[in-house]
Amino acid sequence: MTQLTDTPFTIAGRDFSSRLLVGTGKYKDFTETGAAIAQSGAEIVTFAVRRTNLGQDADAPNLLDVISPKQYTLLPNTAGCYNAKDAVRTCRLARELLDGHNLVKLEVLGDDHTLYPNVVETLKAAETLLADGFDVMVYTSDDPIVARELEAMGCCAIMPLGSLIGSGHGIQNPHNVRLIVEQSRVPVLVDAGIGTASDAAMAMELGCDGVLLNTAIAHARDPLRMANAMKLAVEAGRDAFLAGRMPRRQSADPSSPFAGRING
Numbered sequence: 001m002t003q004l005t006d007t008p009f010t011i012a013g014r015d016f017s018s019r020l021l022v023g024t025g026k027y028k029d030f031t032e033t034g035a036a037i038a039q040s041g042a043e044i045v046t047f048a049v050r051r052t053n054l055g056q057d058a059d060a061p062n063l064l065d066v067i068s069p070k071q072y073t074l075l076p077n078t079a080g081c082y083n084a085k086d087a088v089r090t091c092r093l094a095r096e097l098l099d100g101h102n103l104v105k106l107e108v109l110g111d112d113h114t115l116y117p118n119v120v121e122t123l124k125a126a127e128t129l130l131a132d133g134f135d136v137m138v139y140t141s142d143d144p145i146v147a148r149e150l151e152a153m154g155c156c157a158i159m160p161l162g163s164l165i166g167s168g169h170g171i172q173n174p175h176n177v178r179l180i181v182e183q184s185r186v187p188v189l190v191d192a193g194i195g196t197a198s199d200a201a202m203a204m205e206l207g208c209d210g211v212l213l214n215t216a217i218a219h220a221r222d223p224l225r226m227a228n229a230m231k232l233a234v235e236a237g238r239d240a241f242l243a244g245r246m247p248r249r250q251s252a253d254p255s256s257p258f259a260g261r262i263n264g
């Protein structure tokens, strides 16, 4: 069997073999969180700094007991922040809690009904965080112009939403995601709204470098099995993208053509 190769998936100077990034929220308990994440094969794991106990509360379960920083690359995120000031403060807190850790996922939300990114505040926060030495992976709208600005500022990954966080509606605007992929020189990951494995595969088939998701696994009837499905979907979508799909045709084309028959 031929060993198939791929270009490295690099975030902030580090290579990863899994292109699936997962969140930690919405699970029954930390045991289920740990088991699902292990099953997903993810190497980068994100958590909401403001909602997660990393040991500040000695009496509550500590995420780091199931998601060890020795095994996973932690990606603190600013979920729950609605302005640049709070997002910056949250990233600085994460850096303190995690001994100088600089890789963060910036998300500044517009309102709690849509959790849509507030791009004005996102741009402001990104500017401050980058000047402060953070490596910023940024959750944003699927607007190619905003994506271009965020890349030009120095963000290390652009993460347009597929659809609203937690909605499971999949990728609502594949054309915009493709535009962002085509123009970007840093990794592009669909973040938010993935509902099932085919959505994750679609993101990869569009040429995304990775996918970040949470609810689709945590709220599946069987989270471990869905974690496995997402792992396979991301790999399959990536291979399909690299293989290059056949052209779509307007008419049928026999699968066993006469021309070029092997056994006359």
Ligand SMILES: CC(=O)[C@@H](O)[C@H](O)COP(=O)(O)O
Residues within 6 Å of the ligand: 022, 023, 024, 025, 046, 077, 079, 107, 139, 164, 165, 166, 167, 168, 191, 192, 193, 194, 212, 213, 214, 215, 216
């Ligand atoms: C975990 C996290 O960072 C979320 O804010 C993220 O956007 C995932 O969204 P879904 O839960 O829709 O996958």
